[in-house]
Amino acid sequence: MATTTLTKAPRGYDPAAATPFLEQFDRVRDGLPGGGLSWLNDLRAQGRARFAELGLPTVKNESWRYTNLRALDKLAFQPAAGTGEAVRFDVLPTVRADGATGPRLVFVDGRFRAELSSTAGLPAGVELLNLADALTRKPDLVAEHLGRIAAPDDQTLVALNTAFLADGPVLHVPRGVTVEETIELVFVSVGSEAQPTAFHPRGLIVAEADSRAVIVEHHVGLGSCTTLSNGVTEVFVGAGASVHHYKVQREHTDSFHLSHTAAKVAGKGVYDNFILTIGAKLSRNEVNSVLDGEEGDTHVSGAYMVRGGQHVDTTTFIDHAKPCCTSREVYKGVIDDQARAVFQGKIIVRPNAQKTDGYQQNRALLLSDTAEIDAKPELEIYADDVKCSHGATVGELDDDQLFYLRARGIDKDTARGLLIGAFLSEALEEIAEESVRDAFQSYVANWQNAR
Amino acid sequence: MAATTETVEQVRAVTEQKYKYGFTTDIESDVAPKGLNEDIVRFISAKKEEPEWLLEWRLKAFRAWLEMEEPRHWAKLSYPPIDFQDAHYYAAPKMKDRPKSLDEVDPELLKTYEKLGIPLREQEILAGVEGAEGKSPAIAVDAVFDSVSVATTFKAKLEEMGIIFCAISEAVHKCPELVQKYLGSVVPYTDNFYATLNCAVFTDGSFVYIPKGVRCPMELSTYFRINQANTGQFERTLIIADEGSYVSYLEGCTAPQRDENQLHAAVVELVALDDAQIKYSTVQNWYPGNADGVGGIYNFVTKRGACRGRNSKISWTQVETGSAITWKYPSCILQGDNSVGEFYSVAITNNFQQADTGTKMIHIGKNTRSTIVSKGISAGRAQQTYRGLVKILPKAEGARNHTQCDSLLIGDQCGAHTVPYIENRNRTARVEHEATTAKISEDQLFYCRQRGLSEEDAVSLIVNGFCKEVLKELPMEFAVEAQKLVGISLEGSVG
Numbered sequence: 001m002a003t004t005t006l007t008k009a010p011r012g013y014d015p016a017a018a019t020p021f022l023e024q025f026d027r028v029r030d031g032l033p034g035g036g037l038s039w040l041n042d043l044r045a046q047g048r049a050r051f052a053e054l055g056l057p058t059v060k061n062e063s064w065r066y067t068n069l070r071a072l073d074k075l076a077f078q079p080a081a082g083t084g085e086a087v088r089f090d091v092l093p094t095v096r097a098d099g100a101t102g103p104r105l106v107f108v109d110g111r112f113r114a115e116l117s118s119t120a121g122l123p124a125g126v127e128l129l130n131l132a133d134a135l136t137r138k139p140d141l142v143a144e145h146l147g148r149i150a151a152p153d154d155q156t157l158v159a160l161n162t163a164f165l166a167d168g169p170v171l172h173v174p175r176g177v178t179v180e181e182t183i184e185l186v187f188v189s190v191g192s193e194a195q196p197t198a199f200h201p202r203g204l205i206v207a208e209a210d211s212r213a214v215i216v217e218h219h220v221g222l223g224s225c226t227t228l229s230n231g232v233t234e235v236f237v238g239a240g241a242s243v244h245h246y247k248v249q250r251e252h253t254d255s256f257h258l259s260h261t262a263a264k265v266a267g268k269g270v271y272d273n274f275i276l277t278i279g280a281k282l283s284r285n286e287v288n289s290v291l292d293g294e295e296g297d298t299h300v301s302g303a304y305m306v307r308g309g310q311h312v313d314t315t316t317f318i319d320h321a322k323p324c325c326t327s328r329e330v331y332k333g334v335i336d337d338q339a340r341a342v343f344q345g346k347i348i349v350r351p352n353a354q355k356t357d358g359y360q361q362n363r364a365l366l367l368s369d370t371a372e373i374d375a376k377p378e379l380e381i382y383a384d385d386v387k388c389s390h391g392a393t394v395g396e397l398d399d400d401q402l403f404y405l406r407a408r409g410i411d412k413d414t415a416r417g418l419l420i421g422a423f424l425s426e427a428l429e430e431i432a433e434e435s436v437r438d439a440f441q442s443y444v445a446n447w448q449n450a451r
Numbered sequence: 452m453a454a455t456t457e458t459v460e461q462v463r464a465v466t467e468q469k470y471k472y473g474f475t476t477d478i479e480s481d482v483a484p485k486g487l488n489e490d491i492v493r494f495i496s497a498k499k500e501e502p503e504w505l506l507e508w509r510l511k512a513f514r515a516w517l518e519m520e521e522p523r524h525w526a527k528l529s530y531p532p533i534d535f536q537d538a539h540y541y542a543a544p545k546m547k548d549r550p551k552s553l554d555e556v557d558p559e560l561l562k563t564y565e566k567l568g569i570p571l572r573e574q575e576i577l578a579g580v581e582g583a584e585g586k587s588p589a590i591a592v593d594a595v596f597d598s599v600s601v602a603t604t605f606k607a608k609l610e611e612m613g614i615i616f617c618a619i620s621e622a623v624h625k626c627p628e629l630v631q632k633y634l635g636s637v638v639p640y641t642d643n644f645y646a647t648l649n650c651a652v653f654t655d656g657s658f659v660y661i662p663k664g665v666r667c668p669m670e671l672s673t674y675f676r677i678n679q680a681n682t683g684q685f686e687r688t689l690i691i692a693d694e695g696s697y698v699s700y701l702e703g704c705t706a707p708q709r710d711e712n713q714l715h716a717a718v719v720e721l722v723a724l725d726d727a728q729i730k731y732s733t734v735q736n737w738y739p740g741n742a743d744g745v746g747g748i749y750n751f752v753t754k755r756g757a758c759r760g761r762n763s764k765i766s767w768t769q770v771e772t773g774s775a776i777t778w779k780y781p782s783c784i785l786q787g788d789n790s791v792g793e794f795y796s797v798a799i800t801n802n803f804q805q806a807d808t809g810t811k812m813i814h815i816g817k818n819t820r821s822t823i824v825s826k827g828i829s830a831g832r833a834q835q836t837y838r839g840l841v842k843i844l845p846k847a848e849g850a851r852n853h854t855q856c857d858s859l860l861i862g863d864q865c866g867a868h869t870v871p872y873i874e875n876r877n878r879t880a881r882v883e884h885e886a887t888t889a890k891i892s893e894d895q896l897f898y899c900r901q902r903g904l905s906e907e908d909a910v911s912l913i914v915n916g917f918c919k920e921v922l923k924e925l926p927m928e929f930a931v932e933a934q935k936l937v938g939i940s941l942e943g944s945v946g
Contacts, residue, residue: 011524062525351863366878369845375873381888384860388888392873395881 012061013054013156017073021198022052025163028079032166034135039143047152047162054156066342066374067284067313072256077198077228079164080109080191092116092186093218093250095439103128104184105169109191109227110199112167121181127172128183131202134170141172145206149290150234150262158260161200161232168202168231173211175238182435185217189255191225203233207241209266214244214433221252221279228256235263235271239293242270246436248443251279253308260286267293267322274431276440277304277312278447284313284342291318291325291353301330303427303440305447306339313342320353320386329360332427334420335371345390346378353383360390365397365423417448483541489513492651495541499620499654504631512640512650519644526807527836527868530749530776533714540652540685609667615660616671619687622658629660633691637720637757637784645716645778646753653687653718661696661727670926672701686717692727694760699730699926715774716751725760725787730768732925733781734933737773744803744832747775754781758790758819766793767810768924770933775804780838782811785819785847792821795921797933800833800865809839809870814847814880823854826918830861836868843880850880858888859917 025048034040056072057064087108096102105128106116112130119128127138134142152159169185191197207213219229229251237243243263251257257280263271275285289298304312318327327347335341347358364373377390397419405415424444431437483494492513496506521533609616615626622630640650661667692698702719715737721729731754740747750773756765767781777800783792794810812821821841829835841852858867869886891913899909915922925933 354863364875366875366880369878371878372876373873374875375871375884377869377871377884377886379858379869379886379888380866381858381860381868382866384863384865384890386860386888386890390869390884390886392871392884393882394873394875396878 010054012058012064013056014058014073015053015055017056017069018052018054020076021160021163022048024077024079028164032164033132037135037139037143040135040146043147043152044163044165047159047165050152050159051156051163054159057156063315063344066340066344066376067282067311069282071282072228075196075226075228077196078192080111080197080199087188087190087222089116089188092188093220093248094184095182095216095436096184097435097438102181102184103179104186105130106186106188107167107169107201108188109197110167110187110201110229116186123177123179125174125177126179127170129170131168131170131204132166134204138170138172141206142170142204145204145234145236146202148234149236149264150232150260150288155260155286157230157258158232161202161230161260164200165202165232166200168204168233170204171206171213171215173207173213173241175208176210177208178212179214182214182216182433185215187217187219187229187231189219189221189227189229189251190223191227191255193225196226196228198228198230201229201231203231205233205235205243205245207235207237207243209238210240211238212242214436215246216436217245217247219247219249219251219257219279221250221255224252224254226254226256227251229258231259233259233261235261237263237265237269237271237296239266240268241266242272244272244433246274246276246431246433246440247285248276248440249279249283249285250443251283253279253281253310255280257283259284261288263287263289263298265289265291265293265296265298265325268295269293270297270299272299272432273301274299274440275302275314276428276443277302277306277314278443280310280312282311282313284315286315286317288317289319289327291320291322291327294322294324296322296325297327298325299328299430301328301427301430303331303424303444304333304341305336305424305444306333306341307336308339309337310339311342312339313344315342315344316346318345318347318358320347320349320356320358322350323353324355325353326357327359328430329362330427330430331362332424333364333373334367334424335364335373336367338368338370340372340374342374343392344376344378346380347388347390348380349383349386349388351382354385356383356386356388358386358388362390362392363423364394365420366394367396367420421445421448482539485539486536487538487540487652491540495652495654498541499623501620501623502627505623508635508640509651512647513652515641516644516647516651519647521644526778526838527834528776528778528805528807530805533749535648535714538714541654608669612665612668613662614665614667615658617658619653619656619658619689622689626660629691630658630689633689633720633722634687635720637722637755638718638753643753645751646718649685649687649716649718649753653685656687656689656717658688659690659698659700661692661698663693664695665693666696667698670699670701672703684713684715684717686715686719688717688719689722690720690729690731691722692724692729692763694724695726697728700732701926702731702733703735714749714751717753719752719754719781721756721765723756723758723760723763723765723790726762727760728764728766729756730766730926731756731781733767733769733771734925735769735771735773735777738775739773739802739804740775742802744775747804748773749776750774750779751776752779754779755784756782756792757784758787758792758816760790761787761816762789763787764791764793766791766795766924768793768795768921769797770922770925771796771798771806771808774806777804777806777808779808780810782813783821784813784815785821785850786815787819788816789818790816791819793924794821794823794825795924796825797828797918797921798826798835799828800830800835802831802833804831804833805835806833807836807838809837811840812842812852814841814843814850814852816847818849819847820851821853823852823856824920825854825856826921827856827858827867828861828914828917829858829865829867832864834866834868836870837886838870840872840874841882841884842872843875843877843882845876847877848879850877852880852882854882854884856884856886857917858886859914860888860890
């Protein structure tokens with residue numbers, strides 16, 4: 001009693017929840033691509049061992065206090081069966097107004113669909129391919145970067161992804177190259193009537209010094225089968241390079257969408273991330289951006305709209321590791337019915353990361369009496385010459401604004417719609433690419449119209 | 452650039468400044484043997500001649516405590532393990548016959564007061580000199596000298612109005628029904644590791660009851676002193692403001708210098724009924740340890756107020772400059788409709804001090820409002836965290852919260868952290884949170900210097916300005932002491 005007890009099992013984890021996943025892994029292990037690469041086998045084994053040790057996080061885990069994954073426990077997820085070739089598409093989502101096909105990769109239940117993908121319009125030297133192929137065609141590129149910034153030791157879901165990693169998008173932009181065309185990555189969840197399906201897409205984006213690329217991820221669902229997407233993407237932003245990475249998640253409301261994006265930004269590099277969340281029964285987007293060189297800049301923003309029994313979790317971590325960097329974060333969300341939203345945003349300023357300028361804003365609108373928002377903005381600062389601020393507001397629509405519109409003869413529902421639209425538009429303003437912003441605006445409008 | 456360097460240097464200079472109130476008074480005391488077990492709990496209860504129900508409550512708490520784990524994982528604090536068996540849980544100064552004048556008072560005690568700068572008349576009152584009451588009308592003091600109230604004053608005056616202000620051990624005998632009804636009603640004996648420990652072994656503290664419709668005519672005050680070497684301090688304070696009443700309570704602390712870390716785990720419970728108001732102000736300047744981070748008080752305090760009645764209000768104001776470790780979250784449970792909670796805090800950490808402090812505002816009733824203003828100043832190698840929760844429950848229609856957390860960093864080896872939690876389950880509630888972190892800006896310094904202020908005055912002015920929003924909330928009696936403390940903590944070498 002004199003001293004505190006030593007740590008036993010890791011606090012805030014449920015190791016037993018790992019069992020069904022581990023059993024599957026042992027079944028599929030030999031069929032995973034790149035089985036001949038010993039470094040890859042080691043990495044997968046490391047992921048498996050870490051996940052076996054931790055299992056799924058519980059609400060006792062500080063980072064998961066507002067998001068409960070117990071629902072996953074009850075569903076025995078199986079790896080996607082077959083090749084997915086049977087699934088036909090009339091149309092795939094795109095931000096292109098003209099309907100033309102630009103460079104894009106399509107994944108169905110985590111598996112690459114070459115016949116739907118294209119590398120048209122890419123400058124010479126730019127590599128856009130799927131991970132399974134990259135392991136044979138570009139093994140050095142993959143070996144040099146995979147698992148370097150999203151290490152399985154850090155996070156149990158990253159460990160799970162690492163154990164199963166099989167396919168996903170790989171983009172390599174050489175030094176000084178600007179990719180004019182927007183690259184689209186399309187992920188379709190289809191699943192199976194027979195059992196809940198899980199897949200673990202693994203992405204890798206490497207932008208060498210002074211290069212530039214715009215990437216849009218579409219996550220959509222077909223049908224209504226229960227699926228779990230547990231994705232991990234690593235983004236390397238070279239010195240002076242800029243990566244604009246946008247994502248819209250419109251899966252159906254029986255799906256689980258867990259995603260972890262880890263970016264590392266070299267000196268004067270720019271990493272710009274925006275996530276629009278509309279779908280999924282339960283979603284969590286984790287975005288980690290490490291400013292690893294002087295004068296780096298990162299924007300991590302997003303908007304979400306949830307209703308019914310949806311649960312949306314946004315967890316961001318911005319790490320000012322070097323001096324003279326800037327970060328900006330603007331999140332806005334609208335929560336209706338019994339939906340629940342979680343925002344956790346942490347900014348850390350390391351010792352000696354002087355002249356840091358960090359800004360974070362997070363605003364939420366509650367539209368019903370049963371909606372809930374939990375927010376935890378966090379600053380951790382170890383340097384003195386910094387300017388950091390965060391602001392959070394939650395509430396309902398402003399009565400004065402409603403009155404103003406009503407007084408001009410606009411009916412109540414239209415007035416509310418206008419105000420909600422205006423509220424979300426402010427977040428979408430953070431998207432620098434006009435074509436992307438316009439497309440995302442239309443998704444917001446569609447959601448509103450469905451009200 | 453030079454200005455920054457100098458500011459840092461000034462702070463370093465303060466580092467070496469001796470803790471003004473660091474001394475130990477040698478008074479014979481009645482000490483319980485070291486260690487903690489059921490017998491010690493029984494010993495304390497017997498010493499206090501407590502009724503059976505209170506002993507039972509203590510024992511329940513002690514048994515619950517044995518099952519609890521020390522909360523070491525979530526607060527941003529690091530300190531060596533505490534050996535709860537290596538401390539005395541009871542020490543009482545020997546109560547002799549009341550002295551006739553200060554000449555008869557233990558000279559050691561008087562020296563303590565002198566060093567604290569307590570006026571002679573107040574010293575008489577504190578030392579329990581006969582007839583001293585009534586000479587000084589300004590403040591009523593319930594001095595906690597180590598664990599037992601040495602003197603409770605102004606009683607006659609307060610009693611006329613029906614106000615009860617006495618040591619809690621006295622209240623147990625004087626008004627047992629009130630104590631039994633409210634003790635543990637805000638902070639239950641199962642609340643948390645430190646509060647539960649306090650329930651088991653609390654020795655003394657203050658009790659206040661303000662009857663219906665009474666406005667307490669004076670500020671009620673307690674000087675806490677940790678004095679006996681190796682004595683853990685387990686103060687228990689209970690304040691009840693009945694319907695329509697008002698009370699302002701001051702708590703101030705100084706502690707002797709000692710190398711060994713001392714544990715302090717107090718519990719303060721406030722209850723405000725319909726239309727009642729409680730204002731609770733604290734100035735805490737316990738020994739923070741020396742410049743190398745050796746020694747200093749470990750301060751693990753549970754403070755909570757319940758706004759039980761409609762239109763009730765509880766306001767916490769704190770100036771925290773002392774202690775090696777501060778773990779403290781004065782909170783408000785806003786149950787009554789239209790009730791108001793406030794938290795104003797200035798926390799200054801220097802050298803190796805660590806503070807993890809903030810508040811919880813739990814909105815339960817309709818139209819409940821809360822305001823949080825927290826100013827943190829971190830210097831030297833100190834680490835400071837604001838940790839707060841604003842929780843709006845589904846029935847809290849029209850609830851409002853505004854939170855402002857500002858941190859000021861002085862020097863590049865300290866840290867300032869902000870961890871607010873916002874949980875809103877009511878559509879009509881509005882919650883706003885703002886936090887900033889900055890250092891003293893070159894522009895501000897330049898502006899002051901340009902107008903002929905010395906570097907030192909400029910820094911002092913800026914830091915004072917930074918804290919002003921909070922300091923102005925303090926009662927006048929405390930404001931002076933608080934300003935001095937800000938001085939001791941940061942500007943000592945400046946002015």
